[in-house]
Amino acid sequence: MIKVKHFTIGIGLLLILSACSGEKTVKEDNESKIEAEILTLETLLKEKKYEDLLIKMETIDLSESETDKVRAVGTKFVDQLIQEKNFEFLDSKYNRMRINLNRDDWTKVVKFVEQEKELRLDEMEQAVRNNDFQKVQELYDHAKGLEDNADFSAMYKYAQYLQTDQNSYEASGALALAVDPEYHGRMREEIVAGITNTSYASPLTFGPISLDDWNWIEREYRNNLFTMERISNAEKERKEKIESARGSNPSLGMTYEEVLASLWGEPYDVNRTVTEYGTYEQWVYGNGQYLYFEDGILTSFQD
Known part of the structure; x- marks a missing residue:
């Protein structure tokens, strides 16, 4: 009985030791995996593969405690990006980086980006004031991170104005089109003076442009842009529908162009009726096949 008891205890101890050993192995494997992942991050950082590093940080599978x-x-x-003054990368990626940064690092990034933007704006303003238009163009051509900045764009447009015959309605009008009347950033006073320039005032010419005119020009410009965009989108949609009709039979709702592009193609004959209520057409294809249109839209068919 004693031997059996000792045997049972021995088996129990072996099971406990085996379980502990298994847990230790799993823990060691997990730690090795974590170390490998961190080493990969460190290597990408050292090799300056910043985009790959960012993707790895976003997709790495670690527990909250890790x-x-x-x-x-x-x-x-x-720290490495700031030391390199890599404004372009930080400005374009810092929203993605935020999730993997602590609060202090995120604050450093935001502060650095804002400071660098101000430095670049200072540089652009100084170049414009000095009439250094070659420098202005260089800054504009390498304006990564500032393409949509209102101050940067307005100063560049003002520099273009300064390089033209400023004493003309055309120059003031071009500047009025280029800058939003709601703009209140850098060099606003100079820009307003250029738009409302009175030096060319003459009974034989247009102008000068007033602040009210500036607002009107901007509204008309935006309305025209909207109209042109709407027309462009409608034309694109029309062409897409025609292309999708190719190789298929006519279906209700198709236009003339879509039906002509379909398998049925050109009709043998067209019977057209015009009334005060609209225009009606019957397209005849033979073999008892007919298509019926109301104001250019296929509404029924017979086959």
Whole structure:
């Protein structure tokens, strides 16, 4: 009985030791996996493969308790980019980086980006004021991160105005079209003076442009842009429908062009009726096949 008891205890101890050993192995494997992932991040950072590093940080599969290790790499990432003054990358990616950064690093990124933007705006303004138009163009051509900045764009447009015959309705009008009347950023006073320039005032010419005119010009310009965009979208949709009709039979709702592009193609004959209520057409294809249109839209058929 004693031997059996000792045997049972021995088996129990072996099971416990085996379980502990299994847990230790799983833990060691997990730690090795984490170390490998962090090493990959460190390597990408060292090789300056910043886009790959960002993707890896976004997709790395670690538990909540292990995210500090990723954020530690994130700190090195931010410091390296700031040291390099890599404004373009930080400005275009910092929203994506935010999830893997701690609050202090995120604050550093935002502060750096804003400071660099101001420095670039200062540089553009100084170049415009100095009439250094070659420098202005260089800054504009390499304006990554500032393409949609209202101040940057307005100063560039003003520099273009300064390089033309400023004392003309055409120059003032072009500047009025280029800058929104709601703009109240850098060099606003100079831009307004250019738009409302009175030096060319003459009974034989247009102008000068007033602030009210500026607002009217902007409204008309935007309305025309909207109209042109709507026309362009409608034309694109029309062509897409014609293309989709090719190789298929006519279906209700098709236009003349879509039916002509379909398998039925041109009719043998067309019978047209016009009344005060609209225009009606019967397209005859033979073999008892007919299509019926109301005001250019296929409404019924017979086959």
